Amino acid sequence: MSQTTNRASARLRGGWAVLATVLMLATAGATSATGTGVNALRTTDVSDVVRETAPAALENRRAPSEAGNDAPVEARPAPRTLPAIAVARTLLPRPAVVIHTRLTAAPIHRAVVVAQTYSGRNHMWMPSLGINRTVYTYPCSRATPPDNLVYRWGCAGTNNVYLLGHAWGVFQPLHDAYVQGRLRVGMEVIYADGTGRIRHYRITTWRVVLPTDGSWIGSMPSPTVILQTCIGATSAYRLNVKLVAID
Numbered sequence: 661m662s663q664t665t666n667r668a669s670a671r672l673r674g675g676w677a678v679l680a681t682v683l684m685l686a687t688a689g690a691t692s693a694t695g696t697g698v699n700a701l702r703t704t705d706v707s708d709v710v711r712e713t714a715p716a717a718l719e720n721r722r723a724p725s726e727a728g729n730d731a732p733v734e735a736r737p738a739p740r741t742l743p744a745i746a747v748a749r750t751l752l753p754r755p756a757v758v759i760h761t762r763l764t765a766a767p768i769h770r771a772v773v774v775a776q777t778y779s780g781r782n783h784m785w786m787p788s789l790g791i792n793r794t795v796y797t798y799p800c801s802r803a804t805p806p807d808n809l810v811y812r813w814g815c816a817g818t819n820n821v822y823l824l825g826h827a828w829g830v831f832q833p834l835h836d837a838y839v840q841g842r843l844r845v846g847m848e849v850i851y852a853d854g855t856g857r858i859r860h861y862r863i864t865t866w867r868v869v870l871p872t873d874g875s876w877i878g879s880m881p882s883p884t885v886i887l888q889t890c891i892g893a894t895s896a897y898r899l900n901v902k903l904v905a906i907d
Contacts, residue, residue: 778850778858784810784823785850789833795851798824813888817879821851822886827899831889838866838891838899849885849903861885861903868897876900 778785782795798811808829816822825831837843849861861884868891869875876886883905891899 780852781856783852788847816877819880819883824888827890835889859905860907861905863903866901868899871898
C-alpha cells in the first residue's frame with residue numbers, strides 16, 4: 661500500500677509542476693501583451709486618439725428589465741479584457757478655397773469711319789460746311805441778277821470752275837465761316853461736272869476784292885474751283901476762295 665501511496669504522491673507533484681508551468685507561461689504572455697498595448701498607446705498623441713472598447717466588453721452592461729429600475733441585474737463573469745485599440749485620428753487639411761476671378765476688359769467702341777461716296781451731275785458738296793447743292797449755269801451774257809442758287813459762271817476760262825452764290829442764301833455757310841474765322845486751308849469741295857465725273861478740291865487760299873477785280877476769272881494752269889460770295893455790310897466786296905484739284 662505504501663508503494664501505491666508513493667506513486668499517487670509522485671503523480672500529484674508532477675501535475676502541480678505542470679500546472680505551475682502553464683500558469684507561469686500564461687502570466688508572462690498576458691504581461692507581454694499588456695505591455696505592448698501600453699507602449700503603443702504611449703507612442704500616440706492622446707489628443708488625436710479615439711479609444712474604442714471591444715464589443716465583448718459592452719456585454720457586461722445590461723439594460724434595466726421592463727419590470728422596473730429596481731430589478732436585480734444579473735452579474736456575468738467578466739470576459740477576458742482585450743488590449744485597448746489605439747485608433748489614430750487622421751487630421752486632413754481643409755481644402756483651400758480658390759476663387760477664380762476673370763478680368764474682363766471693357767469693350768472698346770471705335771468709331772467706324774465710312775468713306776463717303778459721291779455721284780451725280782452738275783453738283784457740289786462741301787462737307788465741312790454742310791453745303792450740298794445742285795449747280796446751274798449762269799451764262800456770261802446774262803444781265804439779270806442771280807437767284808438763290810449755286811451757279812457756274814460762263815465767263816470763266818479753262819480749268820476754272822467758277823461758282824457763285826448769295827451770302828444770305830446758298831453760300832451763307834461759306835460767308836459765316838469766313839466772318840467767324842472758321843475758314844481753313846485744306847477744306848474740301850467735291851464737284852460733279854456735266855458728264856458725272858467726280859473730282860476733289862482743297863482750299864489753298866482766299867481773298868476779299870472789289871466786284872471789278874476779275875483776276876481769278878481767267879484760265880488756270882491746273883483744275884481749279886473758285887467760290888465767290890458777297891461780303892461786307894452792304895455787300896460791297898467779294899470773297900473769292902481758291903481750291904485746287906487733288907485727284
